Amino acid sequence: MVTMSRTVCFFVFVCVIAASLANPASQLPCLGEVTQCEVSNVQITPCSKKDRCLFKIGKNASISFDFTPAFDATELETEVSTLVSGVNQNFPGLEKDGCKSTTCPVSAGNKQTFSYNLQLKKTEVVKGSYDIKWELWNKAQREQNLQRAVEMWARAVCVLICVTAAACEAVTKKFCDDVNPVVCTVHSVDVDPCPKGINFCSLYRNKPYTLSVDFTPRFAAQNLRLAMYGDDNNDGSFDKAVKTVADPCDLMTCPVDKDIPRFFNLHFTLDKTHGTAKFPVKFKLWNADNESQACCFTFNVKVKK
Template structure:
């Protein structure tokens, strides 16, 4: 009985989570980090962009393999709701990404974590890219960075 309940919950979660189309950041060497998958939960509309509502909770799940080792990590998410490449609206900053995953990160060892976020009222109602970046604070050229599109609704 419990096995069926767990199976139903896992299947329901798999339906709600959506892999989003990611694009590597222009200012970061994509060979420094392999991003296997990026999922947003919940993500209505799916792959091309997520329809998100302001002040609602969402989870970004990232499965990646860094091609570098690091003890001192930083993480941030920024929105570009002007669609001008500025990425000047903070979505989320994490003081210590090691609270989300085991640290230090080691070269070529796969990692996975979930990041909870909301879009507040400072983000307009429009379609725009969100930039995610995780980097070695001791060497900023060592980074995992990608963008994905969202459409924010009221």
């Protein structure tokens, strides 16, 4: 008889501002998961709010949580992977021995604390914004894929990683006039690099940039589309394409579910057709089957030659 793996899976939302104290992270259960472990009191340092964290390469960070396994285990292993542009990648350079972060052995029904320190080295960590998948399991049962203890998507642990010199900035956004903002909650918008920050980004033509968007759709969708346009003339026309209509499911997992937070990075450049004045850029992501269901905002840039 084959025993299926059982997991606990949840989202964690923490915030952008670094702080000296840990902050309890909000969590939502993942769909379709059966748990063999209860997780509570997720804490992340540095962090001061609940939607996401800013971690800087070269600095340390930590995560801790309480867990109550429904199994016994002499040894535990842990693994962290990132979801970058829809592809899972192992997070490099992290300790896999779970017993170095909690007391072993573990016993069914006994609550204990898992504490993990992250060292974010410039040579090992990919700069950008992405989700983290965290797993903790019974080492003896790993090959059979049994008794998986903890599986969580952490919008916190490495949600936003920026090299200090890169000047990654959260930009000021304005919701589009022709889209109902209630349909989509946009938590934050970041441009990397954005040396002038917050009111506008000073960008160069033909240089690569990354737009990072953290949002929660208030709708479910199987098929999505996105596009970016510039309004060089500042007349509301938004007639210069920055990013033509594309499928965002290449950047994140689809379909999307109602009220489940999502995140992605979009790479773009401004070519020579764009003027050198200050003007707004419009970003829109929408349900291909119902365009009234959309996330839409603008932010200001100033283009240099």
